[in-house]
Amino acid sequence: MNASMLPNPQLYGHHGYNANPDQSWMHSQPGHQHQVQQATISAAQQQHYNRLANSHNSAATGMPVSAAAHVQDSGLENVSEDNRRTLGYIADLLNENTREAALLELSKKREQVPELALILWHSFGVMTSLMQEIISVYGLLNPSQLTAAASNRVCNALALLQCVASHNETRTLFLNAHIPLFLYPFLNTTSKSRPFEYLRLTSLGVIGALVKNDSTEVINFLLTTEIIPLCLRIMETGSELSKTVAIFIVQKILLDDSGLNYICATYERFYAVGTVLSNMVAQLVEQQTARLLKHVVRCFLRLSDNARAREALRQCLPEPLRDATFSSVLRDDAATKRCLAQLLINLSDNVMDSGGNHQGISILAGSDTEWVPQFSTLRYYTVPARITQLATLSS
CATH class of the missing domain: 1.25.10.10 (Leucine-rich Repeat Variant)
Known part of the structure; x- marks a missing residue:
């Protein structure tokens, strides 16, 4: 087959965000003004606090760590013991010595606490702690040194990121921070060992959570990255479950008119x-x-x-x-x-x-x-x- 028929190698050689429209898999993306982002975060945080103050049920499931010290002053004395433990686990994320156990417990509770995504995003230092967990295993990817324990730990952090990616009020903030890009090194691995397969599958789950709601904003963001070639390789070589999630992501991109036009443009x-x-x-x-x-x-x-x-x-x-x-x-x-x-x-x-x-x-x-x-x-x-x-x- 003529070498000229093959895709440009520049299309697949870089996984970071790139605003250069000359690369075929890349789009430029307008910069987000710092003031606008801060205003959005502040508004979302204030809205969350208002919910806590006005609803006993919300108070039982959604109090951020930064407000935990003000339970008495806010009239939230009736928070259940179970939810107090949840808030304690969130505080434990800030301590490297207690973080692993907290990740495990919170990953189990992510379906039980409706506003966990808001608590994670707006609690001081929590998202930074989760990103530290992600970045800390980069050095274990090449050469392949990832153990089952390390894989389980980072996958628990990924499960909490999936929670943030799924929530309507934190999804855009998640994208604006370009957090999905930090997962691409995991999708780029090729080892078929269980720790790596689990890592790829959980990372795909975060992207799958983003595209699940058919948001053009999400699709447009993903088209600025190399998610398509990464998914294509997993569709070829991954486990059946990983292939299924990867092709689901590609299908969701295709179902959006922007995604279809982009893929069929060249x-x-x-x-x-x-x-x-x-x-x-x-x-x-x-x-x-x-x-x-x-x-x-x-x-x-x-x-x-x-x-x-x-x-x-x-x-x-x-x-x-x-x-x-x-x-x-x-x-x-x-x-x-x-x-x-x-x-x-x-x-x-x-x-x-x-x-x-x-x-x-x-x-x-x-x-x-x-x-x-x-x-x-x-x-x-x-x-x-x-x-x-x-x-x-x-x-």
């Missing part, structure tokens, strides 16, 4: 996504998994909503999706069967003959029209090395 991006999806189809022929197949079909279906991508898919959609290869695994999945049927209908409209003018594909490919026959055999390729070999984390 040949390199479309080729990268299409190649990995097709390779997943080949893998699913051997190990049929309905959960993964559902997401693969939905990704192809969404790609077919773009005119240029639709024209390319008419040439290269994997044959197992056209025939009855997956009929047994989809027997009880009516929704995915409908999606697959709609995909085939989309690709059958206005089918061009082989002598037709492939104008749409030419636009997608730029000035190079020779990629069409190359792409028609897409399902036989493995993911290009420049996609899978992302720059390793510097020690």
